[in-house]
Amino acid sequence: MDENCILVGNGSVELLYGILRSVACKQVRIPVPSYSDYERAARVCGLPCLFHLLNEQNNFQLDCRQFDAEIVAGDLVIVASPNNPNGKVVAANEILWLAERHPETWFLIDEAFLDFCPGAPSVAGQRENIITLHSMTKFYGVPGLRLGFAIAPSAKAQALCDQLPPWNVNTIAQNFAVKALQDSAYCTQNQDEVRRLREQLLAGLKQFATFSVFPADANFLLVKTAGSHTAPELARRLLADNILIRCCDNYRGLDEHFFRVAVRTEQENNQLLDALYTLFNGHRRISRPRKCPALMLQGTSSNAGKSVLCAAFCRILLQDGIQVAPFKAQNMSLNSFVTRDGREMGRAQVVQAQAARRDPDVRMNPVLLKPNSDTGSQIIVNGLPVGNMSVLDYSRYKSTVWQDVVASYHSLAAECDAIILEGAGSPGEVNLKKRDIVNMRMARHAEAPVLLVGDIDRGGVYASFVGTLEVLEQWERQLIAGFLVNRFRGQESLLASAHEYLLAHTGKKVFGVIPYLDDLGLPEEDSVSFKEGLFDTVARREDSVDIVLVDLPHISNFTDFEPFLGEPDVTFRVVREPAEIGNPDALLLPGSKNVFADLKFLFDRGFAGIFRQKQREEQCEIVAICGGYQMLGKEISDPLGIESSSPNMTALGLLEQTTELLAEKKLTRRQGIHLALGQEVAGYEIHHGISSSQGASCLRFSDGTSCGSVSANGLVWGCYLHGIFDNDLFRRSFLDRLRIRKGLEPIDEVLVCYDLEAAFDRLAAVVRERVDMNLLYELMKL
Known part of the structure; x- marks a missing residue:
């Protein structure tokens, strides 16, 4: 294109008025309905207007063959x-045909929205009697810059230039235009996204019987409402929900039943559809899945303290009665954790899961990268390896693995009241943003507001906050709700001026200042060791005891027994077949998410006989928690059909008790004494059943109530208290009792500390004191 044919203006409207002043013509002919400023500009220039009425039955699509008969020299x-307003492209070959048919007629083709239509060619510069108008403010979303251009034959472009004021385009707009036109990747991405969102919005609007929606190629849709509802009435009622629609009753050929809606973000489109559903039906629509309230922590850098703060918020929400789970789409670490089903996940999410009192689950960390060279990693997806990939290979693979990330998130969120998400590194890493699956893309998908965490102990935290926002795109900045200043040593009031500056410069506030926490007792980030060993550990001392845990198909809260893994005088084994049990010193039965199914498993696989044999031999201590405790009794009944269609089932019969499953779940913290060992214990109960025992209780709580049951010889016992073995003194007393029964000397001192509960509670107390939790809950809409 000859540069002399291009004229840049302060928006395409300025050029429109200039063209009408510079073109020699007798009258202006406009197919309508169309943009009303065409007529206004003609009237201002003293030109009469003639209108060609477009046919509604043809979706207001211009029929150039029919229009041809009306055009005159x-x-x-x-x-x-x-x-505008129906958003349909007029075929380029049809426009060119008209221009050839009428060489004495000028054709002004407004292609302001053509950039939204991939595959639709421009007619710019194709004929000597064609002038095209182009707007950059619409496609690039910068209306405040006022930027457009026209393409015309060089002589006409010069005549048009004479109609315009000098210096009409500022340097900011000029520099932006150069950069924007070079960004082909944005064009493709924007076109694809608008097409996807337009199709979704079109399908959603078509669900309303009162609407007729006209198919479009641009970033808006024309809608006609039937019956008594008018567009101005809808506009007024939607305005109450802070939603604006464009009434089209001022367009020639349209009346008060037509309105136009813009194709916005998926969230905003759904807001419109929800509001319309409520307006027409009197109640909110429930066709879309419930959005789980969520909060995401991202950092100005790696090791800013995101992982520990996520654990803190998990514990705080848990304390406030909210069932919460952590989630990190992608983690990079060599320090992985093996779940009970032999799958790997990042250890930071394991700690966070423990803070939320949930079993570690690979859905909390669907993608784990284990570096095996400077340029490559082993890729773990949903806990299983999919292969080794270079950085470039994995970058291409992200589009595939994103579906696994989304599926994991929604599956986990469906079971929770809230999700605490963690980002990775920094969202400002511009070289990684294009294929991001863990930071802003994940936050947008989860509709999670983001708090940006910065480590002030390193220095430069406020520059990092501002700098991070500067490299983010607009939609990413909109997701940032505020900041958390982490690891501060000193007097918080000294930071006031910095926070005022931050608010003035970014419009976002600091939600809290977290002090430097020393000797917290929790592993920080993935680089810090997480306890010792995995399940199935071998004792590091010869004078040791052997403990066996039976793995149930629906096992839950298996972390109740994790404290044994670090004990140097314990060999801990997880068994899945009766023959693997051998002659342990203790046989453990864990909790269960389906007691009836797991009890049937014990009988079908022959475990029940082994348990009864061990009881008769009186050489092994049998211990069970929660669901396992229920299985040790004589019978379990399920009159409400919570877990089974059978009303009752015979249990193992090792304890004199019966259990009835109830609809209401018990969720409470407990503190008390293990009566046989005389040691303090603490933990929590979460169960549906109530057990009635004829034997002695094994626990007495501080409120005077009791829990559990113990056999006459003391070798079989169980209770509902999760976390009972986290107490170091109690755990050592239990192990020493096993040692004495085996003929070994008791150790009489704690060898390994494992009381994460106290550390979680200390962490939560500090963070709760320093963060405005009411504001945070408001942010999460909890």
């Missing part, structure tokens, strides 16, 4: 492609 024909 001396006309200025103005055609919008795509047209």
Whole structure:
């Protein structure tokens, strides 16, 4: 294109008025409905207007063959492609055919929205009697810059230039235009996204019987409402929900039943659909899945303290009665954790899961990268390896693995009241943003507001906050709700001026200042060791005891027994077949998410006989928690059908007790004494059943109530208290009792500390004191 044919203006409207002043014509001919400023500009220039009425039955699509019969020499024909308000493209070959048929007629083709239509060619510069208008403010979303351009034959472009004021385009707009036109990747991405969102919005609007929706090629849709509802009435009622629609009753050929809606973000489109559903049905629509309230912590850098703060918020929400789970889409670490089903996940999410009192689950960390060279990693997806990949290979693979990330998130969120998400590194890493699956893309998908965490102990935290926002795109900045200043040593009031500056510069506030926490007792980030060993550990001392845990198909809260893994005088084994049990010193039965199914498993696989044999031999201590405790009794009944269609089932019969499953779940913290060992214990109960025992209780709580049951010889006992073995003194007393029964000397001192509960509670107390939790809950809409 000859540069002399291009004229840049302060928006395409300025150029429109200039063209009408510079083109010699007798009248302006406009297919309508169309953009109303065409007519206004003609009237201002003293030109009469003639209108060609478009047919509603043809979706207001211009029929160039029919229009051809009306055009005469001396006309200025103005055609919008795509047209506003119906958003349909006029085929380029049809426009060129008209221009050839009428060489004495000027054709002004407004292609302001054509950039939204991939595959639709421009007619710019194709004929000597065609002028095209182009807007950059619409496609690039910068209306405040006022930037457009026209393409015309060089002589006409010069005549048009003479109609415009000097210095009409500022340097900011000029520099932006150069950069924007070079960004082909944005064009493709924006076109694809608008097409996807337009199709979703079109399908959603078509669900309303009162609407007729016209198919479009641009970033808006024309809608006609039937019956008594008018567009101005809808606009007024939607305005109460802070939603604006464009009434089209001022367009020629349209009346008060037509309105136009913009294709916005998926969240905003759904807001419109929800509001319309409520308006027409009187109640909110429930067709879309419930959005789980969520909060995401991202950092100005790696090791800013995101992982520990996520654990803190998990514990705080848990304390406040909210069932919460952690989630990190992608983690990079060599320090992985093996779940009970032999799958790997990042250890930071394991700690966070423990803070939330949930079993570690690979859905909390669906993608784990284990570096095996400077340029490559082993890729773990949903806990299983999919292969080794270079950085470039994995970058291409992200589009595939994103579906696994989304599926894991939704599956986990469906079981929770809230999700605490953790980002990775920094969202400002511009070289990684394009294929991001763990930071802003994940936050947008989860509709999670983001708090940006910065480590002030390193220095430069406020510059990092501002700098991070500066490299984010607008939609990413909109997701940032505020900041958390982490690891501060000193007087918080000294930071006031910095926070005022931050608010003035970014419009976002600091939600809290977290002090430097020393000797917290929790592993920080993935680089810090997480306890010792995995399940199935071998004792590091010869004078040791052997403990066996039976793995149930629906096992839950298996972390109740994790404290044994670090004990140097314990060999801990997880068994899945009766023959693997051998002659342990203790046989453990864990909790269960389905007691009836797991009890049937014990009988079908022959475990029940082994348990009874061990009881008769009186050489092994049998211990069970929660669901396992229920299985040790004589019978379990399920009158409400909570877990089974059978009303009752015979249990193992090792304890004199019966259990009835109830609808209401018990969720409470407990503190008390293990009566046989005389040691303090603490933990929590979460169960549906109530057990009635004829034997002695094994625990007495501080409120005077009791829990559990113990056999006459003391070798079989169980209770509902999760976390009972986290107490170091109690755990050592239990192990020493096993040692004495085996003929070994008791150790009489704690060898390994494992009381994460106290550390979680200390962490939560500090963070709760320093963060405005009411504001945070408001942010999460909890």
